[in-house]
Every structure is written in structure tokens, then in C-alpha cells.
Amino acid sequence: MKKVVDGNTAAAMVAYKLSQVIPIYPITPSSPMAEYCDGQVSSGKTNIFGELPTLIEMQSEGGVAGTVHGSLCAGAMTTTFTSSQGLLLMIPNLYKLAGEHLPCVLHVAARTLATHALSIFGDHSDVMATRQTGCILLSSASVQQAHDFALIAHILAYKTSLPVIHFFDGFRTSHEIQKIDAVSDEVIKAMLPEEEIKKFKAIRMTPNAPYQKGTAQNPDVFFQNRELSSPAYVNIYKKLKEILKQFATLTGRKYSPFDLIGTKKPKNVIVSMGSSCETIEEVLESDKELSKDVALVDVHLYRPFDYEKFSKTLPETVEKVIVLDRTKECGARDPLYLDVVTALKNRPNIKIIGGRYGLGGKEFTPAMVKAIIKNFETMKDNFTVGIIDDVSNSSLPLETYHSKIKTFQMKFFGLGSDGTVSASKSTIKILGDELDKFVQGYFEYDSKKSGSLTRSHVRVSDKPIKSTYLVQNADIITINNFSFVHKYNCLEGLKEKGKVLLNTVFGADEVDKVLPDVYKKILQEKKATLFVINAQKIAESVGLGNKINMVMQTALFKTSEIIPYEDAKMQIQKYIKKTFSKKGQKVVEKNLKAVELTENGIEKVDINKFTFKGIAFSEKNIPDEFYQKIMKPIEKLEGDNLPVSVFDKSGIIPCGTAEFEKRGIAAHLPIWLPKNCIQCGQCVISCPHNAIRPVLVKGETPEEIEFANAFGMNGYYYRLQVSPEDCTGCGVCANVCPAKEKALVMKMAHESLDKEKKNYETLKKIKSEKETPFSTDMPKGLQFKDCYFGFSGACGGCGETPYIKLATTLFGKEMVIANATGCSSIYGGSYPSCPYLKDDEGKGPAWANSLFEDNAEFGLGIKLGSKYGAKEKQSVWIIGGDGWAYDIGYGGLDHVLNSKENVNILVLDTEVYSNTGGQASKATPRGAMVKFANSGKQTKKKDLVALAIASKNCYVAQVSLGANMNQCIKAFKEAEQFDGPSLIVAYAPCVNHGFDMSQTTTEMRKAVECGYWSLLRYNPRTNDLSIDSNSDFDKYEEYLNGESRFSAIKELKGEEAEKLLSESKEDAKERLETIKKFIKDNQNA
Secondary structure (H helix, E strand, C coil): CEEEEEHHHHHHHHHHHCCCEEEECCCCCCHHHHHHHHHHHHCCCCCCCCCCCEEEECCCHHHHHHHHHHHHHCCCCEEEEECHHHHHHHHHHHHHHHHCCCCEEEEEEECCCCCCCCCCCCCCHHHHCCCCCCCEEEECCCHHHHHHHHHHHHHHHHHHCCEEEEEEECCCCCCCEEEEECCCHHHHHHHCCHHHHHHHHHCCCCCCCCCCCCCCCCCCCHHHHHHCCCHHHHCHHHHHHHHHHHHHHHHCCCCCCEEEEECCCCCEEEEECCCHHHHHHHHHHHCCCCCCCEEEEEECEEECCCHHHHHHHCCCCCCEEEEEECCCCCCCCCHHHHHHHHHCCCCCCCEEEEEEECHHHCCCCHHHHHHHHHHHHHCCCCEEECCECCCCCCECCCCCCCCCCCCEEEEEEEECCCCHHHHHHHHHHHHHHHCCCEEEEEEECCCCCCCCEEEEEEEEECCCCCCCCCCCCEEEEEECCHHHHHCCCCCCCEEEEEEEEEECCCCCCCHHHCCCHHHHHHHHHCCCEEEEECHHHHHHHCCCCCCCHHHHHHHHHHHHCCCCHHHHHHHHHHHHHHHHHHHCHHHHHHHHHHHHHHCCCCEEECHHHCCCCCCCCCCCCCCCHHHHHHHHHHHCCCHHHCEHHHCCCCCCCCCCHHHHCCCCCCCEEEEECHHHCCCCCHHHHHCCCCCEEEEEEECCCCCCCCCEECCCCCCEEEEEEECCCCCCCCCHHHHHCCCCCCCEEEEEHHHCHHHHHHHHHHHHCCCCCCCCCCCCCCHHHHCCCCCCECCCCCCCCCCCHHHHHHHHHHHHHHEEEEECCCHHHHCCCECCECCECCCCCCCCCEEECCCCCCHHHHHHHHHHHCCCCCCCCCEEEEEEEHHHHHHHCHHHHHHHHCCCCCCEEEEEECCEECCCCCEECCCCCCCCCEECECCCCCCCCCCHHHHHHHHCCCEEEEECCCCCHHHHHHHHHHHHHCCCCEEEEEECCCHHHCCCHHHHHHHHHHHHHCCCCCCEEEECCCCEEEECCCCCHHHHHHHHHCCHHHHHHHHHHCHHHHHHHHHHHHHHHHHHHHHHHHHHHHHHC
């Protein structure tokens, strides 16, 4: 049966069917495997045994590993999924699982480990850290293999009575979409080792047949007992061969532990693992002249590494071997290379060298394969390929080289959160379902949040697609944000007579006035066809805001003609109804309407009428050395060309570099109406990106820029100025404005962009007064103070960033920040953009990230260390999200809160794991329909605030900026003044909540008004606990109905949902009553 799926889904489809217990925890890029299983459980889908598996989300990967261990001891068939640091947290248990000979499978989307920096992208450094554990390591190279070897791994686990780590490349395979042949239930059943499963279940822990294990052994016996495990590994190669033979008989797909691919009598052999093997195989198949003496060994069974069988895999004709490792072993040679050297020690006639490729998800292309093949001539050892290493001079030279495989290729340029990636995925599925062809999709993201560049790469072919690299020759390119044409050459790689679809406010007869000359030249030279559409206008007209994905997808099918448009339209409509139904019927209708309007909104441009007007790419005049050396090439999408020597070995970057980006992504900009403005400062405090600032001038002001008389300050003039290229156009500032008639209104960006850019640059040179007679206890006075956090890569309307802005405005000169991995570390620390700013004295927050789970301890260590040598005043802030504070990092957090150290902890509570895609955390309220809780979360929200108050050791506050800014400011100041640990839990609405993000502060207010979120402050020194808000629980349902995480479950679950949401209301009342009881107890004390 053919299915169009990504690698994660391909593996999870099998894992689910062969599991009874599935402990999970979210981590990129493996989370979708757990999400698939959660969806299956929620839908009541049974496994291959007709049972409904038990799926449970744990507090950390360490917790998952412990649960896996316990479940196996109880005799349940168990699996889990993880990546990177998550896999490392499981290592202690992996030794136990292997040592106790317990069969299970961990499916791993292999990902880089954090070293000098975090990377969410793929390499093998995580998997290589497990090679000593005793687990079997099984590698897949493609989406089809991820599916096939998922089954093979589960069978192998029971055949050997050992744990198996089945791994494939994170993102490159885990998120690549392909059409695969899915194994049937009949095949799974035919392969089930029933006797071995019975034996496993027979030794379960039970009081009916008790025994003891996991004892402590002394030196007299431990060594001997440990050696008893050796025989279990001797026949693993043989058992795997038998399983692979049976699999081939049942499916027709043949594999070997070591697959020799290419000529059968090679002189030269490349040895590799993972997705690189697909690219190498493609080159070997398509360029016989280049590869006439070359073969590939695709290593599937990495541990145990059967040295004898590997040697026998290489024909007698082999003279040279190049081994490729996708990891770096500092101070030693890389692991696969060392294994191959050991395996071939008895074949001295073979010369062996090794090299590294693809660290941190670096592309591996046919040009690199060619460079490796050419290296058989010179045999340069310990090389790197794909980078310019001007320090160790290890890199191989690259030549322009493209695969000779013919495919129909598409490339889509989009903006994070505009729906481009979602539309690309549905496009692939439509093509895969409609055409009797093979399809492939891959998606380039950076590690920022929404608003960053995304590129989707899609291929269609008559043959299986092995191109595990980006599209290089596109038949059609769509550009979903017009600002891109002034920054990037999006037409690079456009084929002769290719097509281009451009989203722009400019019509067919206007685009000549604004399109850069290089675009016009390429379009004419390529004899291309250009189409334009105002997707933003269509999306807004139906109420979709900035979600232009359905518009652009419809336009793509209309213009590309890859399948008949009416067929495509029918499939798009089916996709809309299936995908958006859980968000409510209104969302479905809006998207269907957008499809209808798109058909008549496409215009064809006559490129022969283009005139060359000298329009070039926009250039920034920024003399900063870091910008010129590193940021500028990265901005131009030329980061791959940066040499090793330009970087800092520790990964350090200067502060304030986000200010250089000027992304210009806003579709709308706020326009200030001075006659309406009451100069309250609420918009300034609320702006998620610090993109709107007050300018306070004494005396003369620039004539061309409008100011207003400053209230309460004679002789001073006031203006609100937007930084138009830093604004995301979210509209929070306009919505929060309390003036009777709004002082800020949102208008299309192109109407005011040039004027506001000029105003912004002019006012940057004018001194703005910071000292006023107004109190900084309120936004009115605080707005004029320096904010040390701005222009981050956070989502438009982000509910977290205003709190970080507030903290840095109040204490930025003295702050040292320990930041947990999560949203706040990604928008706050994505190389090379640092949003933490310095003032004119060169002072500002120092910021660092350690890991996810250890942030409280990391911050505590900073505080302890600062006692030795730090003469300046320091304010240590420990910042992170609810996934860290409520779950994985709670143990450390609890320890720090019960210490005596003067540190401040800020928890940005979005009530989900926002950074990994919106999975449930212990902060998620009962009834919320989120990932890992598809049927609505069944348990109540953990009361972190009550737990902290109960300790009677730390200052505690619960705040919601949009509900009461003064209370929030007061809480931050009190926390800083408290001599001991302090905890501020801040309500932070998130895009995952499912509402219009321009309404972020409104949602903050509604949550408080209805009692969902109470405001409070507690000082244990004075035993003072106050509730700073009133709760009208009659408004509770209205609040829930305004967010799709609650409203959608009503449509899907009916009475069951009503019961859950009713219990959620009671939970909120209970939380409030707990605080009231604390107050009463304090009064009676």
C-alpha cells in the first residue's frame, strides 16, 4: 500500500503497531513520532494484537527511560522516541536495559549535541554517544528504510533479547516526505517472533513467580557476570540476516547489514551511514563515468560491528576505502573510521582514509560526492567536505556539479508561520495521491520562531527519489513574501522556461517599477513565465490574517499545471475539511472561500516589457565588523561559504546584533495618530519586539516629523516611532491602546514603509530624554527608560517577550541571565542574532544557555561563582518556559527556590511546550486540546505557585501583563529587592492557543477577569500574601470559547468536552481557594 509520509511517521506507523506501552517526551526533531502515536490512541486505533496501547507523557527523557525499564520488567512490549540531549539523558538506563537483556526499540531522529552552541539539526553525535551501552544500533538512510527498519528493529529486539536503537537523520530523513510502500498488518504478523515474545513475557516481574534483579555486586563477581553478556552479541549479524531475508521474501525489498551498492568489482569503496548513502547512490547510478570503479557500503548494523563480515563485504578488487563520519570525536579519530580500520587490519593491501561531513545538518550534495570520489586520487586523510577549513586546512575542494537524475522540481520561499510549509506538505500529499509518481518534500527552517525565512523543496519523478539534498534546478519557484526579492536571489537555480509565482501588492502592470534588475535579467534569460497575486489581500478579505498558505497553494496548482486544476482544487478542498475541522467550521469556510477567490486573482506579467531601472538588492550600511564578517553573508544565504577562521571557538557573539537584521517582514505597520494619544506607554511596554518606542525631545523637533506636546512636561515634545523593518505587524500595540479613539491604527506596510524608515533613521540621531517626573512603577514613566531586549525572532504577538523586555528595562544594566532551552533561548539566542542590547556605557545583560533540564542549577552556579571576583553589582535571572519549570527542570527549580541564594526566576508560562510545537506540559490546563493530549488534557494544571508559597522560603508572584501592568511592574521590583530566591510565573499567551495574536494582551486580561489566572504576590519575610485581581467565573466559558485549544474540543467531543471544561473551571476555583487558604492561615499564624 502506497503512503505519502515523512520519516517520523514512517517509523511511528510500525512502532505503534508493535507496542503496548509508549512513554514519550517532546524533543525536536523526534516529537512527531510521539504525536502520531498520541493521535492513534486518541482515535482508538489498536495495535497489531488488537489492544489499545498505553501512551504516557513523562517529565523528561530520563523519566521516559525509567518508565521504559519498568514497563519491560512488567513484560509489556515497549517503545519510545527521542533525539540529541534527550537520548543522552536516557544513557544510564540504556546500560540497564542492555545489561538485563530487555528487548525494546528506541526510534531516534539523530541530532547534533549542544557543544559551543545548540543545533536542532541532524548528525550522528547523539547516537555515537551510546555505542558503548550494549544497545544494538541500526541505521536507516531514507524514509522507506525508516519504515522498513522500524519493523526489522522490533523483530531483532525480540530475536536477540536486547534493546535496539533504530536511528535515521534528524530533519533530513525525519521530516522528509516521500511516497513509500507501507508494510501490511499481514507482513507484520508473519514476521512476529511469537516464541521469543512469549519467553520475554514469561520472565516478567510477578509475585506469582518472584525473583530479584538489579542487585549490588562486589569486585569478586561483577567482572565475571558482566562477561556473560558476550555470547548474546555473537550471532546478532546472523539473526539480522535471517530477518532481512524473511522481510525480502514478504515485501520484495532487499537489505543487508552492510549493503554493497554499485559496481560489484570496485577498486574504491565509500563507507557511510544514514541519508548520505542515498545521495552517494544517486551519483553512482546516474554518472557511470565518474563512478566506474567506485562502490558504496551502506552500514545498517553499526553495533555490534561485525569486523569479519564487514571485511568479507568488500570484494578482493578493493584497493582504497574512504570512510565518512557524521560526527566529530575531539582528540581522536572518528568512530566509524576506527571500526573500518579494525575490520580491515588483516587486509593490508587496502589503504583506508576517513573524513567528516554534514555536522549540524550541513548539506551533503552530489558535488561533495564528486569531491570524495576525486579524493581517491590523492587520498587526503582526516578531511572535511562541505566547509572551507582555513585553520586546519582539512577541506576538500568543491566543483559545480549537479545530479543527472531528471525530476520535476519546485521551490517555495515563505515566512515562518505564514503557512508555506503546511501548504507544501499538503501539495506533496496531493501530488502523491493523485499521480502514479514518486514525490519528495523537504523543508529548510532556521532555528528562530515565526517570521524567519523558510524554503520548501519538492520533487516529482517516475522513479524513486534518492536526492537527499536541496532542490538545485527548479521548474517553478514561488515567493510568498515580496520583501525577499530585495534581499535574496530567489531565482537561483530556476530552469530554462521555468515559472515564477510572486505574492505582491503590485499588479502585473506595476511590478516592473519595483522588481530588482537581477530578477528581470534572470527571467528574460531563462525565458521564464512570471505570475503575480496579492495573496495577503485575499487572505485578509476572508478573515485568515497573514495565513496565505491556501491562496498560494491554489495559485501554484493553477499556474504549474502539473495536474488538471479541477482535480487539484477538489483535493485542496478535501485537505481543508480534514485538516482544519478541529479548529472549527468557521476556519474551514474561510479557507474554502480563499480558494475560490484565488482563481481570479492571478495575473500573468509580460516580462518582455521590463525596463531596467537600476534597482538593486537592498544593502545595509553597517560598518560593524561582526556584521560584515559573519552576519551579512548569512543574511544573503551565503553562510555555507564562511570559512572556519571567522568564528569564535567558544561560540561567543557580541550583544545587540539583532538590531542589524531589519527583516522587514510586516504586512501591516502601526500609524500613530498624535491627537488621540494619551501617552500612557502601554503600547511600548506591550510590544513583543521593542519595535515601537517613545521619543521625548526638549525644544526643537524635526520639521518633517510630527510630534505632540508632552503631557505634564512643558517645553517637551512626544512621539511614538515605529522601527518599520523590525516590526512584525502583529497589531498588539494598536489593540492595547486604551485611548477613546485609537492612537495607533494598522495600515498596509507599503503605504508608510519608506516614510517611517526615514523618520526612524532621523530620530535615532536625536537624543531622547529618559528622566521624567513620572513614576517608573507605571508604564507612563517606565516607557522612557532604556530597554535592553529588542528585535528578537519571536512570533508576532508573542506573549513571552514583553516580560523579558520589562525585566531588562528595570534591571538590564546589572543582569546576568541563565536561559533554559526553549522558545526564549531560540528567539533570544539564535546565531548570529543577539537581541540583548548594550547602552552607551557598554553595559547590558550577559546571557548564556546551558541545557534544558539544568537551567535552575546553571543559574545558581552563576550566582555562586559571582561571589569570587565580581566587583560589579549583579542581578542573576533564571529564565525559561513551563516545560522546563513544571516538568524537566522542576527538581532543580525546587532546590533553588528552597536555597538562600539571591536569584530571580522568571517562568514564561505558555501552558505548552511551545518550542517543540505545542505539546502538553504539566502547566497545560485540563480540557485543553494540544499535542500529546488530542482528546483534551485529562489532568489538571500543576499549581507551581502554590508549591512555591508552601515552602515559605521564596518571594512568589503570579502576573499577567495585559491584565494589570502596574501589578506586574511592582512584582518584578519586589522580586529584585527580595534578599533570597524569587519566583515570578507570568501568563504568556502563545500561537498554540489558537487565537488572533494581535489580541495577546486582551487574552491576558480576559484570563484574569474570569478567574482562569489570578494575580498575586507573596513575601515570606513579612508573611504578606495578596490576591491582586477579582475573579468573575461567569466569564469563564466566554474566555474558553475565544481560544481554539478549548473551543475545538467542544465540536469534536461534545458532552465529554463539556465535562472536561467544567472540571477545568473547578480547577481554577480550587487554585484560587488554595491561595485564599494560605492567606487565612497566615492571618491565623
